[in-house]
Amino acid sequence: MSVTTVPDDQRFVPVLLGADASTYSLARSFHEEYAAISVAVSRLGAGPVANSRIIEVSRLADFDDDDALVAHLQGLEERFGDRPLLLLTSTDYLVRRIVTLRDRLEPRLTIPYPDLALIDRLTDKAQFAELCSELGIAHPETVVYDVARHEQLKDDPQLRDQLARLSFPIIAKTGNSATYERYDFPGKQKVHTAGSREELMDLMQRVHDSGYPGTFILQDMIPGLDDGMRILTCYCDRAGKVRMGAFGHVLLEEHLPETLGVPAAIITGQDRAVLDEAVRLLEHVGWRGYANFDLKYDPRDGRTKFFELNPRLGRSNFYVNAGGVNTARYYVEQYVDGSDLSDEPPLVESAKEELYTSLPVPLVMRYLPGDLRKKVLSLVARGKVTNPMMYARDPHPKRWAYVGAYGANQVRKYFRVYPPPKREKA
Template sequence: MTAPVSATTPGAAAAAPGFHPVIVGSDIGVYALARSFHERYGVRTTVVAFAEPGPIAHSGIIDTVLSGSDPDDIVATLERFAAQRQAAAGAQGNGQERLVLLTNMDWVVRDLVERRSRLEPAYVLPFADAPLIDRISDKAEFAAVCAELGIPTPGTVIQDFAAADAPGWEPAPVGFDFPVIAKPASSADYHGVTFPGKKKIFEIATPGELDRLMISLRDAGFRGRFLVQEMIPGDDTQMRSVTAYADTSGRVTLRCSARVLLEERTPAARGNPSAMIVERIDPILDAAQRILEHTGWRGFANFDVKLDPRDGVYKFFEQNPRIGRNNYYLTAGGQNPTEVLVDDVVHGVRREPVTAETEVLYAVVPHALLRRYVLDPDLNRRVRELMRSGRTVHPLKYSADASPRRRAYVLSALVNHVRKYRTYYPLEELRRVHATNTPTAATGEVRA
């Protein structure tokens, strides 16, 4: 299906939108944003990319500008593009347009915000300020904010590597049972670190395995903070996703939540949802809104949450300073995020808050694979009914941008998912994890 779009048709808005979207990156989330802009306003998006991989290749709604990945290269490319765009507009006698700059990568968010003075006023940067981004993107600091607000988080030990060069340095002891989860407090601090076996998230089975990881991080020169967290039982269907937008006055004007069905399992993409059902879940929507308004956030934010089957409490893991890779689930859920953004930063419109709540299945994996991987019978029936009724969406399947080469890429990507799940998450492992989904009498609260 083509996801719902707002009442203004692309053709009606395309005459003089007054802005031009520019996105740094090249993943599915970048294409999804470009699609949402095109659906709502009929505009093409300029993508500043380090390469031209499948999600954005051969697109009829994207113009790609290649750049080096060094932060100064990115900014220089953006400056050149802005100058060229302004010169072209002047030569054609067009009026002033706003360049709206976005990205879906944490480290690029930080780099752009740190260079805000170079990019403004040519660009509108709809991000929070650098100190707040650094604070809230650090998972340890985020947990502290949640503690202030009484919002539950998993049990956590913070391993600080700042003094790892000192003689006798040792990581802090871990006081809860194994297996545990280990991950960087700040993905931006971890981005440039390389060592054998590097992953986005580690599942650690034994204390010895954790010790080896700590040594690898120290020897690789990592000097940030790494978190060791209790592993909340349950498979991917216990996860929830929340995305929200806080406008320039600090009001949260857009919210969306979804029940995750399946997550990516490859080391580089671990933890990204690959299938979700848009579902209004007020306890976590309200908690996310409290966090954003308490901290004075501006722009998009994405939260990872898990329902703990041991006590029935939703527990918040982290806040990302961007709209997220799977942002098209907002448009599919009935609220196009680009409209909320443009009204705020281009037109200065103070909108009434909205929540996306159209039930729809968002999936980037084959439906046949998803039917096999959702083991809960009631949830599986719900998934099958959404499939039968056509209430499904794939962000790359856009009828207005469906050249043969793009259709071939989407097909190959779907086939490749089958191989990846067979390799990284066989059904036998899923069945073992699913067995820990046993619920308690409590149901879905956010409480201390």
């Protein structure tokens, strides 16, 4: 069996850090649009990127060592000569890492992300909430908790007054995902729920004891299950103008602790009011490249609230492609071909309605209310379903065996950690 390698006549090379489903989705985007083979750099090169005919696996045992990573990437620079190289990832801490290493990697490697100061500002959930307030953008009621000051804050009357603005149960999550990844404590999750002030203080004590030095964001819990969530991805050109928006109605999220909250099933669509708010925010700060927003529809006032900004294409990035816009095209047109997009419409809004799912459809159906179940059935009946891992042009039998096993494992995991909710019959 031959190992997949980048062809000698391929005019540019996507270099992707990681080996998860989002890495595969990015590689698929480049292959669909340009028949390009991507290089995926990771420690093991296993899982979704293994046995692929669209990905060259490039293993790096010391992946977490900056010097080793730089040396490995410089080796790729030498190998590919003067061909343009795009360095991309779909993980917050890796985005921050390569931006930090930008001076050692550019200009041979193109790193299409904003500068570190802007990334830190917009991904800090406290500062993001402040920006939303400043611009009048809908967002949940928010209290910022300085974990380092837990011993002083736990009995602070001012904090008690701030918490009185929230109604328990509340959402508690890290203010800085990249920093949070480096610390561990009993019961750690991506997003926590606190049912009372006592539960919140117990959680803050555990986070404090872990040594985590940042903030936690305490937010009003908007009513509703996973199908109340929304997602929006925007692309900002090199002049800071938003050129594309792709909205989605989330049906079901991932529920394992390490990936809790990641959209797993989405119906693509449009919401111009939400897109307009995102445009206002992104152009106000001068964002560049992709931004991915987590949102939730609030049935109490009928508004969709902005939760946070992720400085890259998300783990479920292929939903944008399912909606009719190939994400790789903007990278190539701007950073490889040097286009200013002047021949493109001022703002492209994805319009195609499609079911994006990384899970078996019958599993998704178990979690939906009747109206959404009917909509999903209609999309399935019309063949409007996209699974990012099921790519007909990547037919290696071992890879398809992995995809099948992944789906079966997800069924077992969901039933273990997230039994289908009981809904009142209409």
